[in-house]
Amino acid sequence: MMTAPKIDIDSFWLPKATSTLAGQVDSAWNIVLYTCIVFFLLLMVPTGYFLMKYRRKKEGEVTSAIDHSTTIEVVWTTIPLGVLVVLFFVGLTPWVSAKVAPAGALEINVTAKKWNWSFQYPDGTVSAGKLIVPKGKPVKLTLSSVDVIHSFYVPEFRIKQDAVPGLYTSLWFEATEIKDLTVLCTEYCGNADPCPKDESIPCGHSDMLATVSVLDETKFKEWLETGGEDKSTPPAERGKALFASWGCATCHSLDGSKATGPTMKGLFGRKEELADGSTVSVDENYLRESILVPTAKQVKGFPLVMPTFQGQLKPSQVDALIAFLKEQK
Numbered sequence: 001m002m003t004a005p006k007i008d009i010d011s012f013w014l015p016k017a018t019s020t021l022a023g024q025v026d027s028a029w030n031i032v033l034y035t036c037i038v039f040f041l042l043l044m045v046p047t048g049y050f051l052m053k054y055r056r057k058k059e060g061e062v063t064s065a066i067d068h069s070t071t072i073e074v075v076w077t078t079i080p081l082g083v084l085v086v087l088f089f090v091g092l093t094p095w096v097s098a099k100v101a102p103a104g105a106l107e108i109n110v111t112a113k114k115w116n117w118s119f120q121y122p123d124g125t126v127s128a129g130k131l132i133v134p135k136g137k138p139v140k141l142t143l144s145s146v147d148v149i150h151s152f153y154v155p156e157f158r159i160k161q162d163a164v165p166g167l168y169t170s171l172w173f174e175a176t177e178i179k180d181l182t183v184l185c186t187e188y189c190g191n192a193d194p195c196p197k198d199e200s201i202p203c204g205h206s207d208m209l210a211t212v213s214v215l216d217e218t219k220f221k222e223w224l225e226t227g228g229e230d231k232s233t234p235p236a237e238r239g240k241a242l243f244a245s246w247g248c249a250t251c252h253s254l255d256g257s258k259a260t261g262p263t264m265k266g267l268f269g270r271k272e273e274l275a276d277g278s279t280v281s282v283d284e285n286y287l288r289e290s291i292l293v294p295t296a297k298q299v300k301g302f303p304l305v306m307p308t309f310q311g312q313l314k315p316s317q318v319d320a321l322i323a324f325l326k327e328q329k
């Protein structure tokens with residue numbers, strides 16, 4: 001299990017709201033909740049009272065038989081109907097605002113897969129596990145999934161939307177505070193089985209966490225220009241982070257154990273047996289090709305299930321991954 005996200009609670013039960021939509025969602029929630037509480041009490045308190053007052057007090061007592069009252073029926077039909085019609089519109093208004101993104105919103109494609117999120121920007125920059133957005137600008141997310149249904153949820157923004165394979169869904173938000181928040185996958189499902197022994201490797205929807213970093217506009221532009229690369233960290237270290245955030249670790253172990261794919265332990269320099277009977281020695285070119293065109297050479301004993309990372313990872317990210325893989329002795 002990954003560590004549970006820390007969420008600031010500043011009202012009685014809701015996490016601190018930090019999007020422009022959140023106010024509307026919270027008022028709708030409060031109106032529905034308090035209406036329900038009022039009606040619950042209106043029904044339950046008299047029920048309790050009548051139970052006491054009209055209980056059978058002595059053996060053989062017979063209740064008076066009232067079988068019809070048009071007035072009461074009209075009252076208990078029209079009042080709830082009126083209340084429900086009002087509640088419908090109370091819910092519809094924020095729902096419509098949450099569905100329709102303002103023109104000129106920054107469009108980001110979100111791809112969900114077992115068990116991580118990646119975010120693609122209009123200029124082609126792809127960021128895995130980290131959604132970077134500017135403060136005070138509308139952002140439209142278009143979601144899709146490559147495998148099963150996932151559900152994108154940022155409690156502080158009060159937005160949630162399923163990511164469905166073969167379908168695009170969307171939502172939008174405008175962040176109001178410079179802050180790091182957590183994206184949760186709220187798809188209600190058990191964990192994958194079997195899970196890797198290393199508990200820091202995400203396994204299951206409940207482990208599918210990502211970060212939303214809200215930056216001010218200049219910092220955001222800087223980040224986008226450099227493609228989110230922090231050049232001050234050594235490549236192997238960046239590679240390590242990429243290996244985790246791009247989900248390589250779900251299929252490749254670092255400790256020699258066999259998973260969906262071959263282990264990365266001792267990979268560099270070894271002679272790899274391929275499915276067609278030939279062998280190849282693992283060098284930088286082989287690693288690069290394995291990441292970008294996994295179907296080019298199939299390792300003996302493994303299925304061709306690795307997704308291609310061509311067009312997703314930048315050349316410098318592939319270099320960083322290779323630097324990291326070379327260190328797995």
Ligand code: HEC
Pocket residue numbers: 243246247248249250251252260261262263267272282287290291294295297298299302303304305306307309321
């Ligand atoms: C869905 C599972 C899966 C994911 C995710 C995955 N791989 Fe693979 N990978 C495989 C399988 C299976 C093979 C062996 C079959 C083949 O050659 O395509 C493989 C082969 C490789 C090889 C060649 C290994 C060898 O022993 O010769 C390398 C290198 C590699 N993957 C790196 C990566 C990196 C880096 C990532 C993340 C960016 C990644 N893989 C993500 C399943 C996966």
Ligand SMILES: [Cu+2]
Pocket residue numbers: 112149150151185186187204205206208
């Ligand atoms: Cu999920």
